[in-house]
Amino acid sequence: MSRQIPWHYVLRNLWVRRVTSVLTAGGMALVVFTFATVLMMSEGIRSTLVATGSPDNVVLLRQGANAEISSGIERRQADILGALPGIALDARGQALLSKEVVVLNSLAKRASRQPANVTMRGLGPQGMQLRAHVALVEGRMFRPGTPEVVVGRAVAQGFAGAQLGQWLRFGGREWQVVGVFDAGRTAHDSEIWGDHELMMQSFRRNAWSTVLLRLADPATGLPTLQAALAADPRLQVQAKREDQFYAEQSEALAQFVRVLGTALAIVFSIGAVVGAMITMFAAVAQRTREIGTLRALGFRRGRVLGAFLAESLMLSLAGGLAGLASASLMQSVNISTTNFQTFAELAFQFRLTPAIAAQALVFALVMGLVGGVLPAWRAARLNIAQSLRAGS
Structure with missing residues (x-):
């Protein structure tokens, strides 16, 4: 039966490379911050307009x-x-x-x-x-x-x-x-x-x-x-509930903000994923003999792969939490934009919801997974004998 690599081993490796770890997590935090604020902006616009209407009222407009x-x-x-x-x-x-x-x-x-x-x-x-x-x-x-x-x-x-x-x-x-x-x-x-x-x-x-x-x-x-x-x-008149009318008013603007912002966040995430991949490949190169020792002690390839993936996911989770914490501060900021339906100024505030927080953290973990899977696979496939001779 193969043994599980201890979690403190994973955490120690992150601490040993703390400068690189902080820089990598910081890059992911910036991407998560962008992603979360875009969703918060979209939700702020939507909630501002939807809250305007009452379900007891009806708006009558020309057909x-x-x-x-x-x-x-x-x-x-x-x-x-x-x-x-x-x-x-x-x-x-x-x-x-x-x-x-x-x-x-x-x-x-x-x-x-x-x-x-x-x-x-x-x-x-x-x-x-x-x-x-x-x-x-x-x-x-x-x-x-x-x-x-x-x-x-x-x-x-x-x-x-x-x-x-x-x-x-x-x-x-x-x-x-x-x-x-x-x-x-x-x-x-x-x-x-x-x-x-x-x-x-x-x-x-x-x-x-x-x-x-x-x-x-x-x-x-x-x-x-x-x-x-x-x-x-x-x-020649149509009748709509007031809350439904304002909900429809929010759709075009909120969807535009969400699509544009998400596209930007995805572009930025490519840089964060590459950064995480470089960091993890460097970690594999620096710890070749250490990986060989782990394999010689009986830790199977799957355990080694899991340990390196865990490091990458921890980096991304730390970056995600930092980016989300920074984004939450935006809720106190008053901002305005042009409503596409009326072409008038619309004041609103960023709004953070549990759903947005969950989406942002999942986005961060996906970046960590994508950035860490190839380096982790390389670490797990290293030859034991060659790894032990590395650097000697």
Whole structure:
């Protein structure tokens, strides 16, 4: 029966070559860091947009439109929509519904002074009530019919002239910032809200972009509403749950980031694998007599191969843990990008999940396995007699 090579032997060899081991693990850590941050960015974008919507709300858009800025609902259509069955009522018995206009406007960023698109949303009187996750943290709500706006926290932090008490110019008017709201790190944090009628006039729009409403029965109300829309030829409108709508908004951008970043990580991983392979081949060359001694003592080839693979996997695991720890620090970083669906600025944060951590560590171990298998195979195939004579 062959004996198992002790684990302390594997660890001792890594310690003896600690400088080389640290450099090899560091290269793998950089690759894992890149791989993990790409997945965290994709997840951050997805979670930011998905969290924006409520399953109790329904977004109504023009048939064929896949974004609010490309949608249009005429006033007469919006009036009909307000009378459809299945809509929840507020305390005054009115339909819980908000007719909204959504446009883009270019503002200068505070740090770089470079222009970027910001989403301007004209809210109806019940628009705030339909978004329970949004709360004013500074100032007050805008007054209907006045050139006043409230801005999301990300807009207040990132754009010039968007702080409380300042003035913004768009739509041919001067608008005063009278409040700052916190939308719980959702897409609304990157928006500016004002009165829907005044924004429609200012931007010369003759149709609403969307209609947002609350269902009286969230479980069964959507099919009833969709049937009513299909039965009325005057309404060329589609209905989607708000959470589903924002989930679809996230797909294109998150998938692009994930594919591009993963491709870069794979390219970088080739260098890390080559580095690990060189390190392990050097270890085999330096320990030829030692390997021959192990074989002469009765350790079979499979045990020697396993010991060298274990060294490579330990290096990759150490690099993976270091890269993952570094990537986890990115969760405190605020970042923004352009939403491909709306072409507006979207603020989000990196998000590390257990699934991403597991994928990153598996990726590191695969690099270690690929980089260590050939050197380990060479070590296991060394001739005992020739190995013992090596260096003599």
